[in-house]
Amino acid sequence: MAFHSHALFSLLTLVFLIPTLTVTHAQLSENYYEQTCPKFHETVHHVVVEKQIATPTTAAAVLRLFFHDCVLEGCDASLLIASNSFNKAERDAEINAAIPGDGFDIITRIKTALELQCPGIVSCSDILAAAARNLINMVGGPHYTLLFGRKDGLVSRADRTEGHYAKASMTVSELINLFASINLSVQDLVALSGAHTIGFSHCSEFANRIFKFSPTSEIDPALNRIYAEGLRKLCANHTTNPGMSAFNDVMTPGKFDNLYFQNLQRGLGLLATDHALGTDPRTKPFVDLYATNQAKFFEDFAQAIQRVSLMNVKTGKQGEVRRRCDAFNDLKT
Structure with missing residues (x-):
């Protein structure tokens, strides 16, 4: 079972949803961007539809990307960070190396569109959660409610991935x-x-x-x-x-x-x-x-995927809203 498979082998994560909201989860809301970025949902929808029609493997790629992100460090877009000469990031760990590029590409497209509308407002982690939900629904799967307000994480290290993912060789x-x-x-x-x-x-x-x-x-x-x-x-x-x-x-x-x-x-x-x-x-x-x-x-x-979407989310000063999804704002790792 590999979300990789290249569609999702790592289905790990969770904690229960709305009736048992923690203090952190209570800071999230379904309408989080209603005032600060009113076209958030419309923009995500437009880019998702356009990309999925052009590249039908996008849905699976994003779903796998979403699972693998949430499993390690929580749903904080740490998997989107690119490696540099100082740090080998999560996305370059062996288990993540084969995630199709379509998954990363669509998040970049959505982020670019949103930065033009409401710069510095929408986190990459919220974009990833929303894109995965919309794509699942677009290819015939269930629609489900999401809460927003996640901040993007400040750590992404390949050497932390071992033991966090399911593998095809497991019993x-x-x-x-x-x-x-x-x-x-x-x-x-x-x-x-x-x-x-x-x-x-x-x-x-x-x-x-x-x-x-x-x-x-x-x-x-x-x-x-x-x-x-x-x-x-x-x-x-x-x-x-x-x-x-x-x-x-x-x-x-x-x-x-x-x-x-x-x-x-x-x-x-x-x-x-x-x-x-x-x-x-x-x-x-x-x-x-x-x-x-x-x-x-x-x-x-x-x-289950609602629970995944709330796994170890970061709010407030626990994270940041990245200017671009593949790099921390201060360029440090």
């Missing part, structure tokens, strides 16, 4: 324990894994399932045979072309729906972790539930 027990360490339930794990309904994964992430799986089988027998043969052809040159990739959801790769869960029941789960969610007795009941009830999947996914 279900490891994934469950990782989520439990940040107070996420098994159901949260499965619901958030549904983000794999869009996006793609590089062949290197699942090559062990289709090439020399075991001494007695070239292909993982859990994979649908026809699907596996198609993947072998697609990824035949993946060692010389590491950019080779496959859609996570072979049926409706550009639509946010519950086909991902139905695919797991048919042996069409791309990553080993995807398949494992559909067979492990702790996660299978939720996979089966979402496979037959898209409304329930949407409800649980929306609730």
